[in-house]
Amino acid sequence: MQKSVELNRAVEAAGRLLDQNSIKLANRKVILDLLLQERILTKQEISERTGFSFPTVSNSINSLLQQGLAREAGTADSTGGRKPKLIEFNPNSRFAFGVTIQGQGIRVVRTNIDMQIVDDLEVPMRRGSSAAALIETICSSVSDMICRSGTSIQNFLGIGVAVSGYVNRKAIMIEAASNLGLKNVSLASLADRTGLAVYIENEANAAALAEQRLGIAQGMSNLIYISITEGVGSGMIIDGRLYMGAHNRAGELGHHTVVPGGRICSCGKRGCWERYVAEDVLLNDYRSVTGNDGVGLEEFFADLSEQHPQAAELWERYVSYLVTGLHNIVAIYDPHYVVIGGNIAEYPQYLLPALMKGVFGASSYYQHEDTYILVSELNKDAFILGAAFLPMGTLHARLG
Ligand SMILES: [Zn+2]
Structure with missing residues (x-):
């Protein structure tokens, strides 16, 4: 921790020379990570743990409170003077969609930042269904879930799709999924239709990510x-x-x-x-x-x-x-x-x-x-949690 405190102090000092907004963003990321790990802290504790000055912590916390990523959660015991406010990480402030396309059908889940599945939908599909039907099913499932979530679309980080076979991540395309009978199917239109960023990954790769980030490994x-x-x-x-x-x-x-x-x-x-x-x-x-x-x-x-x-x-x-x-x-x-x-x-x-x-x-x-x-x-959820993790991994990039 001492090393990171020193590093954070150096970063804070460099802020006088560098672009102030970038530094504020970097500070916010450090504090969000700490809150994500510790869940609940006072500003004083955050200042001690990060090495940031109290005003820097206050500014960053205000911003995280405004964005809903953190919330006030009562007061801690006083060590003399006013009782300090507790700041709590809010896992239900952002969401991601995970989608798997398998032989028996399409599964769509909504996860929160803790990667808990908070909504889950399975739609049976026949093997050999057209690409248009596939995209339509994903779109309508995602729209239904956004509606019933009662939260604004700004709080959704995107859609991650996991599929067996070869994928082109850049073009958001299923190049070949022989067991699904899909070849060169572009999912790029999902982004336009839903207004959300779309990511694609091979399902076993997605599961490996899920096991490493959330599972047994x-x-x-x-x-x-x-x-x-x-x-x-x-x-x-x-x-x-x-x-x-x-x-x-x-x-x-x-x-x-x-x-x-x-x-x-x-x-x-x-x-x-x-x-x-x-x-x-x-x-x-x-x-x-x-x-x-x-x-x-x-x-x-x-x-x-x-x-x-x-x-x-x-x-x-x-x-x-x-x-x-x-x-x-x-x-x-x-x-x-x-x-x-x-x-x-x-x-x-x-x-x-x-x-x-x-x-x-x-x-x-x-x-x-x-x-x-x-x-x-994680077993049956490994593919879909890995899929949802693809957009969730972009949370930091969207703090600004
Ligand atoms: Zn073979």
């Missing part, structure tokens, strides 16, 4: 997120930042080869990891060995817990492929955490012991104390 600078659903998606945070690669296509871990010449994949190659570890693969394989077409994950794991031989054999094979891929990933990236999301993450009691033993058991090189394989706690 909070604050970890090296994290691999793997979503196991009908396919296998992944997002990689390396040295604290989402790793995109030269062509924004990094992290296609579902398409790294685990069986040369193996099963044919939708990408055109053979032996891709997702052809062995996707949820659908596990279920389809179990359906074909049992002849029960309707079997789901719950039934599979119920059979596994009763040591049903076909379930046990299939699970052993499934885990071995999962271990092969995870071992490759740990060897290549050396992450702090590997976080697994998707429906299968609802069964950690089966998944985690087998993976930890398989990945680290026979290796003299890696130890499980170095890397933790975990299941997502």
